[in-house]
Every structure is written in C-alpha cells, then in structure tokens.
Amino acid sequence: MSHHAAPDPPWGFDDRAPQRRRWPVVSGGLIAxxxxxxxxxxxxxxxxxxxxxxxxxxxxxxxxxxxxxxxxxxxxxxxxxxxxxxxxxxxxxxxxxxxxxxxxxxxxxxxxxxxxxxxxxxxxxxxxxxxxxxxxxxxxxxxxxxxxxxxxxxxxxxxxxxxxxxxxxxxxxxxxxxxxxxxxxxxxxxxxxxxxxxRNITPIKVPVLHLDTTEPQLADALRADGFTCTGDNETCTGQPAMALKFSGPDTGITYLVATATNGATTPETFNQLRIKVFAHLRGNAVGPVFDWVGLHLGGPSRSAFVAGWRVDLVVSDKQIRLTLFNEETWLVPE
Structure with a gap:
C-alpha cells in the first residue's frame, strides 16, 4: 500500500501550524x-x-x-x-x-x-x-x-x-x-x-419533534419505580448507578440522557434501565428507538437517526450512555 510521506507526529494528530506540504491522502481507493x-x-x-x-x-x-x-x-x-x-x-x-x-x-x-x-x-x-x-x-x-x-x-x-x-x-x-x-x-x-x-438554495426546514411524555410525567413514573428525582423534574437517579436527565417544553420531552456507571456498565444492567425508562415514554418514536437500542446494546458505540431523532449510544468500560435528542437547527454558511 503506497502513501505520501507523513509528518513526524502520526497523521491525524499533527496540529502544529500548517505548512506547504503534501499530506497523506486517500490513494488508490484505500486510506494511507x-x-x-x-x-x-x-x-x-x-x-x-x-x-x-x-x-x-x-x-x-x-x-x-x-x-x-x-x-x-x-x-x-x-x-x-x-x-x-x-x-x-x-x-x-x-x-x-x-x-x-x-x-x-x-x-x-x-x-x-x-x-x-x-x-x-x-x-x-x-x-x-x-x-x-x-x-x-x-x-x-x-x-x-x-x-x-x-x-x-x-x-x-x-x-x-x-x-x-x-x-x-x-x-x-x-x-x-x-x-x-x-x-x-x-x-x-x-x-x-x-x-x-x-449557493442561492434555501435549507430544508427541520421538523420540531417531541415525545408525548412531559418532564413531570416521566419524573413521577420514575419516582414510583424507586428513583430519586430533583424538584425541577429534570434529573433522576436510581440503583445500581443509574441516572437520567431529560428536558423539553410543556408539549413533551425533546432531550433525554440515560447513563449507567460504576459497575452497572453491562448490557444486561443497562437493558433493565432501558426497559424501565421506555415503559413510561409515549410517542411514535418510542418503539423504534427502544428496538434500535436493544439491537445494538451488546456492540460498540454508534450513532444514527431513528424515527427522525438523533440517537447516540456510547459504550465503554466506564459507562453506557444513551442520548436521544431532536436536532432542530440546521446551520450552514449563508
């Protein structure tokens, strides 16, 4: 496999002042x-x-x-x-x-x-x-x-x-x-x-999405499951080492993060959290996202658009974290 000469630090980690030189690039259909x-x-x-x-x-x-x-x-x-x-x-x-x-x-x-x-x-x-x-x-x-x-x-x-x-x-x-x-x-x-x-093209309007479950509804349901939630109904914690953050307007939740840490970072443990949380969520995206997370829970970290929502699943030795959110803003140069 051929490639151009690389700078001293490995390519991708060289952030010194740019110079007039050739960087290793895609060559012959394969990456350097x-x-x-x-x-x-x-x-x-x-x-x-x-x-x-x-x-x-x-x-x-x-x-x-x-x-x-x-x-x-x-x-x-x-x-x-x-x-x-x-x-x-x-x-x-x-x-x-x-x-x-x-x-x-x-x-x-x-x-x-x-x-x-x-x-x-x-x-x-x-x-x-x-x-x-x-x-x-x-x-x-x-x-x-x-x-x-x-x-x-x-x-x-x-x-x-x-x-x-x-x-x-x-x-x-x-x-x-x-x-x-x-x-x-x-x-x-x-x-x-x-x-x-x-140039001279108007960006496509991004739809505004929300779940049919509100912050107080989810917090009350989680309290009934034994979670401890803050007074603003935006953060709940449970055992073992489970935490949730969620927010959104009165119409419904638009952002949710579920995290398992400190020894609870097995697919089996996080799956318990997934089942508990999604049992209390309502909306046409809930089923597809629930299934997508279950399908990928035992694998590496990954991201996707599922049912119109951005879903990030981070899997590491320190934590498993699921983030579900609605990217409403599309920013490009004008």
Missing amino acids: GLVVIALVVVFLVRRDDPAAGLEPPTAPLVPADGVTAGGELSGQARALADALTQRGLECSVRFTAPEGGQTGCFAVQDVTGTTVEAIFQHHPDGSVIGLNLKVNGPKYTRGLLRSLIDIAGPVVFPADHPAVIDIFNRAFAGFPEGSWGDYHLLGHGAKTYLSASK
Missing part, C-alpha cells in the same frame, strides 16, 4: 496505511458493499405534517452515502419531505471516543444542498477531517474541492467561496469541521 495503524478508526476501513452501512428501512412514521421519518436516497445523495459507507460510516435517513430530506452518516472509534459524522440535506432528485462534516476527539482530529473532506468533496463539490483543500493546507480556519457554494472550515484542535451550503 499509517492512518489505519495510528488511529484504528472505524470509518477508515473500506467496505466492498456500500449497502452494508445503510440502516434498513422501517415502517413509515409521520413525525410532522408532510414529513416522513426515514426514506430512500437517490442521485448525488446516494452516491455520497455510498462513498461514506465504503469507509465504514453507517448512514440513516432522518426525514423526507416534499422539498427534500436530511441524512446522517456516523462512526465512533471506541478506544479514543473519536466521533466522525457527515450530515447532509438533499432535494428530491438527490442533489446535495448542504453538508456538515464534523470530527470530535480527545486529541487533534485535523487529519481525520481532511480524509472526510476528500471523501465527500469529489462527490458534492468537485470543482471547489482543490480550493477547499488549499485553504485547509495553509490555514487553521477559513471561509472559502466556490462555484458550488460557500464554506466554513475549522481544521485545528480536537473538534474540527467543514460546513458547506449550495
């Missing part, structure tokens, strides 16, 4: 071998079957007027999802509306906790109109972002890709403008990202 050795990050593993990373479609849910949870991809959106799943990310369609939809592709590296995501909006014909690439880790993630840009750029903005990479190589941050659209780049530190929007 040094990256695989140094980072062992799941999304760098090539897959021969792009469909292997796509979440299977579920029965249609209608979380908002004219909006369907999930959906099918076509055209450029499908090509982007295929390119990302070939590198080990898992993709799921968040919603489909008459004006288009939104899809997310995710990967989590369990050893370091580094997360990689590519979330994009697309029109019904599949043309991508907005893209957010993000890498978040405990150390420098510049190299991982570069790899992610090199996967997405040739598919979404091939004419602008060289200029974006030029800015990336010469600066920690920048606001490139190209023939396809506008960009906001941050390539320095533990949290790096590229946000891009197609």
Whole structure:
C-alpha cells in the first residue's frame, strides 16, 4: 500500500501550524496505511458493499405534517452515502419531505471516543444542498477531517474541492467561496469541521419533534419505580448507578440522557434501565428507538437517526450512555 510521506507526529494528530506540504491522502481507493495503524478508526476501513452501512428501512412514521421519518436516497445523495459507507460510516435517513430530506452518516472509534459524522440535506432528485462534516476527539482530529473532506468533496463539490483543500493546507480556519457554494472550515484542535451550503438554495426546514411524555410525567413514573428525582423534574437517579436527565417544553420531552456507571456498565444492567425508562415514554418514536437500542446494546458505540431523532449510544468500560435528542437547527454558511 503506497502513501505520501507523513509528518513526524502520526497523521491525524499533527496540529502544529500548517505548512506547504503534501499530506497523506486517500490513494488508490484505500486510506494511507499509517492512518489505519495510528488511529484504528472505524470509518477508515473500506467496505466492498456500500449497502452494508445503510440502516434498513422501517415502517413509515409521520413525525410532522408532510414529513416522513426515514426514506430512500437517490442521485448525488446516494452516491455520497455510498462513498461514506465504503469507509465504514453507517448512514440513516432522518426525514423526507416534499422539498427534500436530511441524512446522517456516523462512526465512533471506541478506544479514543473519536466521533466522525457527515450530515447532509438533499432535494428530491438527490442533489446535495448542504453538508456538515464534523470530527470530535480527545486529541487533534485535523487529519481525520481532511480524509472526510476528500471523501465527500469529489462527490458534492468537485470543482471547489482543490480550493477547499488549499485553504485547509495553509490555514487553521477559513471561509472559502466556490462555484458550488460557500464554506466554513475549522481544521485545528480536537473538534474540527467543514460546513458547506449550495449557493442561492434555501435549507430544508427541520421538523420540531417531541415525545408525548412531559418532564413531570416521566419524573413521577420514575419516582414510583424507586428513583430519586430533583424538584425541577429534570434529573433522576436510581440503583445500581443509574441516572437520567431529560428536558423539553410543556408539549413533551425533546432531550433525554440515560447513563449507567460504576459497575452497572453491562448490557444486561443497562437493558433493565432501558426497559424501565421506555415503559413510561409515549410517542411514535418510542418503539423504534427502544428496538434500535436493544439491537445494538451488546456492540460498540454508534450513532444514527431513528424515527427522525438523533440517537447516540456510547459504550465503554466506564459507562453506557444513551442520548436521544431532536436536532432542530440546521446551520450552514449563508
């Protein structure tokens, strides 16, 4: 496997002032071998079957007027999802509306906790109109972002890709403008990202979702199960080493975190917490999310859009944490 010479610190952990040089990049359809050795990050593993990373479609849910949870991809959106799943990310369609939809592709590296995501909006014909690439880790993630840009750029903005990479190589941050659209780049530190929007295109409105269970209803139900909850009905704790945080308006919960720690970090123990909590939740997303967590509880950390909601499952020796939330805001350069 051939690759360009790497800088002294392993690629992906070099966050010194950028210099005019060539970085190791995707070459011959495979990621530079040094990256695989140094980072062992799941999304760098090539897959021969792009469909292997796509979440299977579920029965249609209608979380908002004219909006369907999930959906099918076509055209450029499908090509982007295929390119990302070939590198080990898992993709799921968040919603489909008459004006288009939104899809997310995710990967989590369990050893370091580094997360990689590519979330994009697309029109019904599949043309991508907005893209957010993000890498978040405990150390420098510049190299991982570069790899992610090199996967997405040739598919979404091939004419602008060289200029974006030029800015990336010469600066920690920048606001490139190209023939396809506008960009906001941050390539320095533990949290790096590229946000891009197609010029003169209005982003698709993201539906506002909530569960049918309110904060007081869930807190009262958990108290009846033996949990201790705060007076604001937003935090509950139970044994062994179980904790919940949740919030939302009077219409229902929009954010929920369930955590097991301190010896309670087995799938069996967390499954008890899952059953207790979801027994008190109401809404059309409850069943699909309950099933998704049960399906993946014994495996590694992962993220997905399920029934229109963002679901993050973090599995480590120290904790198992489930986060369910509604990403209402779609931010891209204007």
